[in-house]
Amino acid sequence: METFHAQRQQNQEIQMAGKGQVQRNGVLTLCLPSLDEKDPLFLEKKRLSNARNLDFSFQLRLPSLRGELSLILEDIIQAARILYLNDVEIYFSEDDDFGPFSLRNELEAFNAVLQMLKSVLSSATPDEMKALNELQNVTIARINSIADQNIDKMITKKLETTAEDLLLKWGESRGARSKVIVAYFEGANRGAVALEDINVGESALEIPESIIISEDLLHESDMFKVLKEWDGMTTETMLLLWSMRERYNPLSIFKEYFETLPDSFNTGLSFGIDALTILHGTLFFEELMQAKEHLRQQYESLCPALCSSYPDIFKTELYSWDRYLWACELWYSNSMKVIFSDGKLRTCLVPIAGLLNHSLFPHIIHYGRVDSETKCLNFQLARQCKRGEQCYLSYGSLPGSHLVMFYGFLPKGDNPYDIIPLDIEVPEADNSQSQAIEGFRTSHMVRGSWFSKSNKPHTYGLPTQLLSHLRSALKSGGMEQPSLVPGEDENERALLETIISIFEPMMEGLGERDNINREELSWDVKLALEYKDLQRRIISSVLSSCTAGLKILDST
Numbered sequence: 001m002e003t004f005h006a007q008r009q010q011n012q013e014i015q016m017a018g019k020g021q022v023q024r025n026g027v028l029t030l031c032l033p034s035l036d037e038k039d040p041l042f043l044e045k046k047r048l049s050n051a052r053n054l055d056f057s058f059q060l061r062l063p064s065l066r067g068e069l070s071l072i073l074e075d076i077i078q079a080a081r082i083l084y085l086n087d088v089e090i091y092f093s094e095d096d097d098f099g100p101f102s103l104r105n106e107l108e109a110f111n112a113v114l115q116m117l118k119s120v121l122s123s124a125t126p127d128e129m130k131a132l133n134e135l136q137n138v139t140i141a142r143i144n145s146i147a148d149q150n151i152d153k154m155i156t157k158k159l160e161t162t163a164e165d166l167l168l169k170w171g172e173s174r175g176a177r178s179k180v181i182v183a184y185f186e187g188a189n190r191g192a193v194a195l196e197d198i199n200v201g202e203s204a205l206e207i208p209e210s211i212i213i214s215e216d217l218l219h220e221s222d223m224f225k226v227l228k229e230w231d232g233m234t235t236e237t238m239l240l241l242w243s244m245r246e247r248y249n250p251l252s253i254f255k256e257y258f259e260t261l262p263d264s265f266n267t268g269l270s271f272g273i274d275a276l277t278i279l280h281g282t283l284f285f286e287e288l289m290q291a292k293e294h295l296r297q298q299y300e301s302l303c304p305a306l307c308s309s310y311p312d313i314f315k316t317e318l319y320s321w322d323r324y325l326w327a328c329e330l331w332y333s334n335s336m337k338v339i340f341s342d343g344k345l346r347t348c349l350v351p352i353a354g355l356l357n358h359s360l361f362p363h364i365i366h367y368g369r370v371d372s373e374t375k376c377l378n379f380q381l382a383r384q385c386k387r388g389e390q391c392y393l394s395y396g397s398l399p400g401s402h403l404v405m406f407y408g409f410l411p412k413g414d415n416p417y418d419i420i421p422l423d424i425e426v427p428e429a430d431n432s433q434s435q436a437i438e439g440f441r442t443s444h445m446v447r448g449s450w451f452s453k454s455n456k457p458h459t460y461g462l463p464t465q466l467l468s469h470l471r472s473a474l475k476s477g478g479m480e481q482p483s484l485v486p487g488e489d490e491n492e493r494a495l496l497e498t499i500i501s502i503f504e505p506m507m508e509g510l511g512e513r514d515n516i517n518r519e520e521l522s523w524d525v526k527l528a529l530e531y532k533d534l535q536r537r538i539i540s541s542v543l544s545s546c547t548a549g550l551k552i553l554d555s556t
């Protein structure tokens with residue numbers, strides 16, 4: 001088995017917060033972390049910050065007027081946004097766009113600013129303290145103002161829970177601390193609800209390292225001596241096999257945890273034939289089939305042999321295909337990568353925290369490192385969660401296809417990471433020439449054109465990088481599409497027609513939207529249809545933008 005994907009790793013990586021340096025000459029220097037040369041996006045971020053004349057350290061003259069503070073804070077926020085852009089956000093960022101780029105990026109940026117201010121506050125003089133407090137208050141107010149556009153209200157079905165209450169009690173008796181309770185929500189099963197107002201920087205949950213399920217438990221198990229000798233066996237697969245048995249162990253110390261797990265996970269990996277038929281023809285269908293096939297092969301090569309060689313350890317009735325798939329879905333949809341207090345990164349199941357749902361506008365964005373002093377994994381808030389509200393985690397900047405396949409849902413709201421990849425081939429002759437151009441890429445993408453903020457002519461709601469690539473490919477005659485006639489409008493027309501010729505067949509492949517009543521359908525068919533609707537919406541927005549572009553050209 002491969003590792004359980006990068007699903008939650010990306011946004012768990014703890015980024016070093018900025019530092020402030022105090023100079024006692026009436027000037028306070030505040031520093032965000034500097035751009036990291038090891039960051040694969042280093043060059044692009046450097047280019048963006050240079051284009052905006054932004055630096056990562058800021059001189060604050062003291063005492064400062066409110067207006068001066070606001071101006072400097074604006075610069076700090078703009079720099080922080082660039083620092084925390086991810087690959088999709090950076091691809092779609094336009095040179096004249098200073099942000100916001102996404103809700104995730106806003107939370108990262110504002111929280112980095114708060115960290116930076118916090119690091120100087122403890123040693124600040126009264127004048128400095130006044131300015132820093134003002135900056136802190138404005139930053140928190142800015143975070144709260146984004147929170148007003150809450151996109152992810154779910155309908156609460158039921159507040160009473162039994163197994164989950166027992167799990168919370170079990171955790172508390174072992175040192176866990178929680179400011180949330182568990183409730184049932186429509187379309188998401190369980191989720192966590194704040195028992196009180198939880199502010200930015202406070203922890204909703206603190207889970208002791210000692211109750212986290214990781215490979216350490218495996219090492220204590222009789223399974224380990226067999227599995228460690230098995231050719232090609234990974235730690236993740238061992239954990240998966242361990243959890244298949246532990247689930248039914250009445251003496252397990254994690255009994256309360258296993259009892260809260262659902263009988264079925266309903267992820268894309270469990271899609272039945274009808275849902276698969278709906279997806280047939282999409283790229284996602286191919287990915288899903290490959291993933292299922294891979295798991296099936298793995299099961300066939302492993303479980304029957306283990307059961308016949310070590311029947312005392314691997315009981316046939318516990319190692320069926322259905323139970324193997326259940327364990328795969330458990331680890332895909334619930335595992336987290338955590339750095340323990342010994343500095344080692346482990347793939348884990350984290351009791352109680354596993355009940356937190358995902359949102360595009362999460363409260364918790366970093367949860368990947370055990371605090372070395374308290375030996376607890378803290379789930380700290382990047383934005384406030386008011387009493388009674390559902391408290392959300394970020395599982396990562398993931399597209400709908402990944403969320404459907406490994407988690408079995410599509411998030412509410414417009415997902416900026418729902419992209420359609422486009423690999424544009426460059427003829428051999430142009431290849432060496434093109435690659436000499438800095439920043440040249442052949443892999444491009446589009447997303448819903450409703451995300452575009454650009455009002456500039458000839459942008460059509462599409463990414464500049466894609467447009468520039470196609471323009472130069474068309475100019476050099478490297479593409480077969482409509483031949484170019486002299487004149488800018490003609491070139492633009494050819495460009496838009498080329499894009500239409502890429503997306504029209506994709507749209508046709510998806511077929512017409514059906515009008516059947518979806519209420520009665522099974523969960524997987526509903527989800528497959530929802531996924532296809534999303535693809536149609538994205539492609540249709542691209543086609544409409546191109547058609548609108550053509551109309552403008554016609555009218556000029």
Ligand SMILES: C[S@@+](CC[C@H](N)C(=O)[O-])C[C@H]1O[C@@H](n2cnc3c(N)ncnc32)[C@H](O)[C@@H]1O
Nearest residue numbers: 187188189190333334354355356357358407409
């Ligand atoms: C880590 S668990 C979270 C707890 C889960 N709701 C439960 O009751 O076990 C991940 C699963 O929760 C569900 N989930 C998470 N976020 C969701 C969301 N925004 N909408 C719908 N379902 C969600 C999906 O079924 C996903 O596989």
